Each structure stands twice: as C-alpha cells, then as structure tokens.
Amino acid sequence: MDFQLPEDLILMRETVRDFVRHEVEPYAMQIEEEDKVPDSILEKTKRMGLFGLSIPEEYGGMGLSMLGECAVFEELGATINGFTTIIGAHNGIGSVGIVEFGNEQQKQRYLPRMASGEWLGAFALTEPQAGSNAAAIRTRAVKKGDRYVINGQKIYITNAPYAQVFTVMAVTDPEKGAKGITSFIVERSFPGFQVGSVEKKMGLHGSHTAQIYFEDMEVPEENVLGHEGEGYINALKILANGRAGLAARCLGSCQYLLDRSVAYAHERHQFGKPIFEQQIIQHYLADMATQIETLRWMTYRVAWMADQGQNVVKEAAMLKLYGSEVYNRVADLAVQIHGGIGYIAEYPIERFYRDARITRIYEGTSEIQKNIIASELHKAYQKQND
Template sequence: MAVDTELIGLDFNLSEEHEAVQQAARDFAQTELLPGVIERDNAQKFDPELLRKMGEMGFMGMMVPVEYGGGGMDTISYAIAVEEISKIDASASVIMSVNNSLVCYGLEKFGTEEQKQKYLPPLASGQMIGAFCLSEPEAGSDATSQQTLAEDCGDYYLLNGTKNWITNGNSSSVCLVIAQTNPEKRHKGINCLIVEKGLPGFSVGRKEDKMGIRASDTHSLMFSDVKVPKENRIGDDGFGFKFAMSTLNGGRIGIAAQALGIAAGAFEMALKYSQERKSFGKVIFEHQAIQFKLADMATRIEAARMLVYKAARLKDENKDYAKAAAMAKLYASDVAMWATTEAVQIHGGYGYVKEYHVERLMRDAKITQIYEGTSEIQKLVIARELLK
C-alpha cells in the first residue's frame, strides 16, 4: 500500500502565532458572538456592528497581503479562526469564509494590480463585504451550464441573468459574477466580472428562509442590461470557469473548517452537559453509552481537523491541494452532521430546544454538505484526482 508522503513530517503542534490566532478568535466568539446568537438566528439578521468588529479584528482579510491592508497570515491561521468562530456562530463564519476564501483570494490570486488596489483594502478591513456569484436556478453543481450572459460590447459587458443562493447577497458591496460570454465555447467562454452594487439594472431578490445559518443573508441577484466595464473582468477572456474552480478549491478549506468548528462546538457543549446532567443517581458522563458517544465524537473531530490542516498546509506550500481540500470538506461536513445529531441525543429533550444551542448547530451543519460543492461533487473531485 502506498504511503501518502505529504503526511510525513507533518507537525501536529500549533506555533505560538497559531495559538495566538486561536485564542483571539475564541475570545471574540465567546465575548462578542455568543451573546445574542439565538436572537440573531430567530430574527434571520446579522448585526452590522459585529461585522465592523470582525473587520477590526482582521478576520475579514486574514490571508490578504499586508500591502493590501490584510493580515498576511497563512491558510492554517485562517482555518483555525474559522473553526473557533463556527463553534459559536456559523452565520458569522460563512460571512467570513466567503469574504476571505472566495472574494479576497480570487482577487489577490488572479486580479490585476489596479483591481487589487481598489478592492482588497476595503474588503480586508470589513468596510466592504464581497459575494461570490456562481449558482443559478439551473446551474448549481453543473457550473458549466451558466445562463447568465455577459455580452461583449467593446469597452464593456452587458450583463443579464439571475444568480441564486448568494451568501452576503444583500449586504455585499461588490460581487464576483460568473457569466457566459461565448456560449458556443461552453466552459471556455465563461468570464468572471467584478460587479459593484448600485449599477443600473442590478437588483436584489427575496431573502431565502433557510433551515440553518439563518443570520447570514442569502438572496437571489438579478442583472438586467447591467453595463460592466471591461477592466472589471478578472483574467483573460474565457478564464472565468478556471477562476471559479480554482477559487472554490480554496473555499472548500474554509467550509471544511466551518464544519469542523460546528462539530467541535457541539462536542464541547455535549461534554460539558454530560458532566452536569444527572440520571439514575449519577452524572450521565458516567454511563458507558454516553462515554462511547463522546469518545467517537472526539476521534472523528480530530481526524477531520488533521484533514483540514493538511489541505491548508498544501495550499500554503503552493502544492496541489484540490484532492486534500475535497477530502477535508467531504469528511468534515459528514462529521459535523453526525456529531451535532449525537450532541442533540446526549442532551435529550433539552437538545431539542433553542436555549441549549445544539439544535441550531445541527441545523447549521447540513449546509456544509451542500454549498461550495455537494458531498457528491467532492467524491467526483477526489476520484478524478486519484487518476492523476
């Protein structure tokens, strides 16, 4: 059996810098996000003041180079922060993930110097929020079937179409829109355009009433003869599909870290509850059935963490991380769904009410198996990578 040499020499200890990031994110989650998290979930609204504070803490542009106003941190630092935020509020972490993994990363990696100078500083500081617009009513997992059209009109594109399931859809100031310019070329005719809010013909549709991550705003976005300057195209003509796929690879690390955090948060709550709740004359942790559940949860969560860290390390080393990112997201999202269900079970009837938080984590967990590539798509990615 072949040995995965990428695991050899993997350091399982966090550096002092990583520990500092972890503590800062943990403190922020406990002091700023935990108060009101249930109320935000009920109201389906995220507090703009919290967004401002997330920007001030540097959570909105962690991997953006310092020269563009970001933190200049590595991907592992980012994954650690996303995990800690997700333990408390997955709505906050998905806002953070989209801004970091998809929008900032895409601009920093593939944008022109002018585009970087214009958009990265306000995005990294949280003064501006970004959205990534790929999914459509008829193009979810099949990203090649873009119906949104960007007609080349010389010095501008005329954009028409609808995007669905857009995180930060209403709160964003700038959107990266994937659109088809040359339908006869299929995926080779797709472009990515930077589209600012406020352009004539750009409108925001209804807010989705979601099962989980309810405090984050998810909307449809509509484009009707929106004129987008040619200089707002990212990369060469026809680069849009490669841009989307490359950016999503990095985004999967963020969602894997989110799933990891949801699972770890549920585990921590269940462990604490098991040492407080009594049945049959003793705390329920002393019952072997509960011990086995917690032991399994701890083991699977640790395995998911190693997959996330491996993908993050490969990305930081500029190595091919597509398979590792897909594996991390596939496994971590499954662990999140399973672990949160077990946490509800450990809490018994209390787990079914909002006061104890675990029911919200269970609702939040499901989306990690769906967005930024369903679990089925991750398996296709992994299988394809196995043949290389």
Template sequence: MDFLITDELKAIQLAVREFIEKEVHPRESIIEEEDRIPEELIEGARKLGLFGVSIPEEYGGLGLNMVGKCVVGEEMGRGIAGFSGYQGAHTGIGTSGIVMVGSDYLKEKYLPDMAEGKKIGAFALTEPDAGSDASNLKTTAVKKGDRWILNGTKHFITNGPEAHVLTTMAVTDPSRGARGISAFLVENTFPGFSVGKIEKKMGLRGNHTSEIIFEDCEVPAENLLGKENEGFITALRILANGRAGLAARCSGACRRLIELSLDYASKRVQFGKPIIENQAIQWMLADMEMETQAAKALTYQTAWKVDQGMNIIKDAALTKLFATEVYNRVADKAVQIFGGMGYMKEMPIERIFRDARITRLYEGTSEVQRMVIAAQMMKKS
C-alpha cells in the same frame, strides 16, 4: 509537514477565541431570533482584522496563509454559523479570486476596503439550471465598447443582499462550454444590478442568501477578473481553497458541540447518576472526539499543501466531504446526548444541528466531492 503555529498566529487565535466567547456567544439569540448580525459584532470583527484574513498586508489585510486562515476559521466555527458564514464567504470565496488573479488596478481599488469590511464580498456562480452542473450557465456577458453587458439571474448567493462586490461568472463564448466562461467583479451599484428574492432557510440565521439579477448590467472592461474565458478555472480554484476554510469551520463547530455535550452529560442526572457515567454516552463522546480530530488533521494537511503550492483538487474535495459529514454526525450525537432538550430551541444544540446540514450541500454537495475524488483517482490509475 509542519503545522506548528507561529507566536503571531497564536496571538490572533487567542484574540478570536476571546471575541467568540465574550462577544459572539452571548448574542446567539439575537442572531437566531432577529435574523441579523448585530453591528457591534461586525465592528469587533473589523477591529480584529477578520474581514481581511486572506488579503495581503500591502492591501491592509492580515496576509495569513491557508494554515493561518484555517486557525481563524476554526475559532470562528466555534461561534455562530450565521456570523462565521458571513465573514467566511467574504474572506474566502468573496475575496480570494481578486487576490489570486486580480489585476493590480482591481487589487488596489477593492482590497483595502474589503480588508476593513467596508465593502463585503460574495461569489456568484450558481444559477437555477447550474447547481452541481456548475458550468451550465445562462448568464451572458457581451462586450460593448469599454463595457461588458451582463444579463441573467444567479440564485442562492451567500451575502447577496449585503454584498458590495461580487465575483460573478458569466458566459462570454457560448461555443466553448466551460472554456467560454469569464469572471467579473460586479459592484452592487452598477446600472442594471439588483437583488432578487431573499431565501427563507432551515438555518444559518443572520447570513442571508438571495437571487442576484443582471438586466443589461454595465460592467467596466477593467473589471474582467483574470483572463477572458478562464473564469471557470478561476471559480474552481476559488472553491478548492474555500473548501479547506469551510472544513476548518466545521472542526470548530464540532469542538463546541463536544464541549456542550461534555458539560451537559456531566450535569444531567438519570437513574441517580450523571449520564456521562454510562458507557453508551462515553462512547458517543469518544467517537465525536476521534472524528473531529481526524477532520482537523485532514484540514491542516490540505491547508499546508495549499501553502506549498501543491495541487489540492482531490485533497480539498475529500477534506470538505469528510469534515462536513463528521460535523453532521457529531451534531446528531450531541442531540442524542441532550435527549429531549437537544430538540428544544432553548439549547444551542438544536440550532447547530440545523446549521450543520447546509455544509453537505453548498460549495459542492457530498456527491460532487465524491465525483471529484473518484475522477482524480481514475486519472492517476
């Protein structure tokens, strides 16, 4: 395996790092307190091409492979989760389906605007009765002439209120279970489309999550994404690739937690010396570093396998599981190192601790990842 990054990718990495440090970190309190991504950050991300990392160059994107996407994801993860979640859901689960299985017509119609961030993407699979049991969908799509008519409600959809183009899964043949689900590209302007309840969440401020309601929503026949009744397989492929990107964002967040913890522990004096001089603190820092590096190594190994066209169902699941659990352990240790200050909103640690929690739930819970890993192991044995 060769994870050495090219000079071109190194330049992108450094540009994103500078953007995060100079533009994103100083706006942390705006995102947190006002629950919005400032327009200048969206503009900055546009200039860097961050809305098109995974979109091929012929459609105006950066055309990065999965290792490249993870390099960008890691830097974004060092920023603010609400912002990286917005950009990550768009570039990952929001656009990758079009790149993977979209027709030339759909690619030409949507990808250039999505690469520029003029159109934002989302992924609408989950429903009230279809969470971990993701194929238990109630949303239906019935063909009428040159249109599909969608009815149903999705919930917990990242970027739901802002999204212009939603990769949406609906039942097209109820007699076939998971093999009777198709994927569609639904625009927020199509008749019968509306945004429902916007959730109030524990964290991820700035990144909005909502219901999406389809009431006789009219979708042109050509907006079928991939083949009819193959939408659930497409959804699983999108999610598997998304898991490597999410794991990269987790490693980036861990890196920031370590940097902040090292700095605080070197300055905070108790019993007449900086707390970092205590072995108990050093051991926490050492464990944070060890686990972060292990998560990062696993992430790049999986990304490399994606780029080789290898089957990554098990790798993606164990990478997502490990990286998200490491992120939560590292965040917990960071709060411990900060002591009471780690619990106060004036420190970023408190926010990062809350933001870490979602990663063990979305894009498949930790339990679901374990189910996938075990199922693959049993298949092999």
C-alpha cells in the same frame, strides 16, 4: 511537516477565541431570533481585521497563511454559524478570486476596502438550472465596445443583500461550453444590478442569501477577472481554495458540540448517576472525539500542503466531504446525548444541528466532492499507466 503556529498566530487565535466566547456567543440567541448580527459585533469584527484574513498585507489585510486562516476559522466555528458564514464567504469565495486572478489595478481598487470590511464580497455562480453543473450557466455577457453587457440571474448568493463586490460568472461564447465562461468583478452600484428578496432558510440565521439579477448591466472591460474564457476554471479554483477554511469552521463547531456534550453528560443524572457513566454515552462521545481529531489533522495537513504550494485538489475535496459529514454526525449525536433539551430551540444544540445540514450542500455538495476525488484517482491511474 510542521503544523505549529508562530507566536503571533497563537496570540491571535486566543484573541478570536475570547471575542467569540464573550462578545458573540452571548448574542447568539438574539441573532437566531432576529436573523441579524448586531452592528456592534460587525464593527468589532472589522476593527479586529477579520475581514482581511486572506488579503495580502500590502492591500491592508493580514495576509495569513492557510494554516493561520484555519486556526482563526476553527475559533469562529465555535459560535453561531450565520455570523461565521458572513466572514467565511467574504474571506473565501468572495475575495480570493481578486487576490489570485486580479491585476494590480483591480487589487488596488477593491482589496483595501474589502480588507477593512467597508466592502463585503460575494461569489455569484449558481443559477436556477445550474447548481452542481456549473458549466450550464446561462447568464450572458456580450462585448460592446469597451464594455460587456450582462443579462441573467443568480440564486443562493451568500452576502448578496449587503455585499458591494461580486465575482460573477457569465457566458461570453456559448459555442465553447465551459471554455466560453468568463469571470467579472461587478459592483453593486452598476446600473442594471438588482438584489432580490432575502431567502428564509432552515439555519445560518444572521447570514443572508438572495437572488441577484442583471438587466442590461454594463461592466467595463477592465473588470474582467483574469482572461476571457477562464471563468469556469477560475470558479473551480476559487471553490477549491475555500475548502480548508470551511472545514476548519466545521471543526470548530464540532469541538463546541463535543465540549457541551461532555459537560452535559457529567451534569445530567439518570437512574441515580451521571449519564456519562452509561457505556453507550461514552461510546457516543468517543466516536465524536475520534472523528473530530481526524478532521483536525486532515484540516491542518491540507492547509500546510496548500502553503507549500502543493496540488491539493483531491485532498481539499476529501477534506470538504469529510468535514461536512463529520459535522452532521457530531451534531446528530449531540442531540441524542442531550435528549429532549437538545431538540429545544432555546438551547444551542438544536441550532447547530440545523446549521450543520447546509455544509453538505453549499460550496460543492458531498456528491460533487466524491466526483472530484474519483476524477483525481482516474488521472493518477492514467499517469501511472501511460
């Protein structure tokens, strides 16, 4: 088991780290207040190829291994999470479906533009009555000749206000339940496609989420992703694929919070000495460091396993569960160490504290991850006892 990165990825990680520290982080407060990432930062992100991390080289992307993606996402996690979410959602659930299940015609049409950042991707599954219970979606796709006519709505769609390509799940056969769901590649320009108002969120400022509506939207049959009836399975695979990258982003945020907390504990004096000398502060920092190191090993082990072609359904669910829970605990301790200043919006600790909360909800709640883990344990038990 070798987690060592090749020289080119080490250099890329250092380049991304420099970009984050010197070109993104100085604008973090501006992004937080204006809820918008400056165009100059997004343009530099495109030139660096960061919108093509998961897209194969033959389609203009970097074609990174999962290990390489995680190394980049760890560095991106060390800045404002809204900016990181734009990139993460595009490279993960926004494009992986086309990479994994698309035919050659679909890949040629969409992936080069997505790799360059000209077209951003989004993933449309959740509906008002279908969140964790994804099989309960009601958006309907009816075959008419060589087209499907789609009606319905989706909610909480990351990148929706500016994405050009959407992986959309819709019901093609209501009688078959989950096996009657099909995935489609939908372009923003399709008549009948409409984006709703942008949601105001607790955190992830700079990343925008909105509802989308389909009203008699016609989708060519060649835009079916995979095969009819495979949409639910595709959705689960797409979500599972992105869990290592999301955990790596959590890891980067945690490391940032630990570094800031250690520095503050040495700089802040109470009762005539740095608060670092107080045992309770040392214990807080020790707990943070231990959980972060555990998360780091879990992240890169799952990434390595995925690169080896191993089944990582259980391990990826464990990683997403642990990564999001650790991020929330570390953020909470960082606020406690910083005291009052950690609660002030003018400083980054408060921002990370708010941003952390969504990680236990989106792309599969912590409770759903536990369900997946338990299900995999049950399958293993049955296999051993057959």
